[in-house]
Amino acid sequence: QVQLVESGGGLVQAGGSLRLSCTVSGRTFSFHAMGWFCQAPGKEREFVAGISRSIGVSTEYREGVKGRFTISRDNAKNTLSLQMNNLKPEDTCVYYCAAKSTLYPYNVFSGRDDYDFWGQGTQVTVSS
Numbered sequence: 001q002v003q004l005v006e007s008g009g010g011l012v013q014a015g016g017s018l019r020l021s022c023t024v025s026g027r028t029f030s031f032h033a034m035g036w037f038c039q040a041p042g043k044e045r046e047f048v049a050g051i052s053r054s055i056g057v058s059t060e061y062r063e064g065v066k067g068r069f070t071i072s073r074d075n076a077k078n079t080l081s082l083q084m085n086n087l088k089p090e091d092t093c094v095y096y097c098a099a100k101s102t103l104y105p106y107n108v109f110s111g112r113d114d115y116d117f118w119g120q121g122t123q124v125t126v127s128s
Helices: none
Strands: 004-007 010-013 018-024 032-039 046-051 059-061 069-074 079-084 093-101 122-127
Touching (some): 004 093, 046 069, 059 069
């Protein structure tokens, strides 16, 4: 089974930055579209950002993080990243990386049910 491990979360003041990372086991990372989701207490897990299987082809962001967050991947290192700048208290969340096995090289997926594998999550807390 594919395993995903997030890291990089923590406590940061508003306006600060964090970089989340997700390492993916196995030899098939390049065959997976990837995404970042967050889940706040009592709320549904929500899409934050996604990237297609083919690096540099397509990315997608939730309205409200555009211009502040950047998703990227390094297929040679089996790593997914989320650079988060100008953080706001409303960004406080548990962030999860997710992988979807797909033959489509250009598609970005934004639905929870689209994804096959999930990490355990990393907490991001932004203080005001």
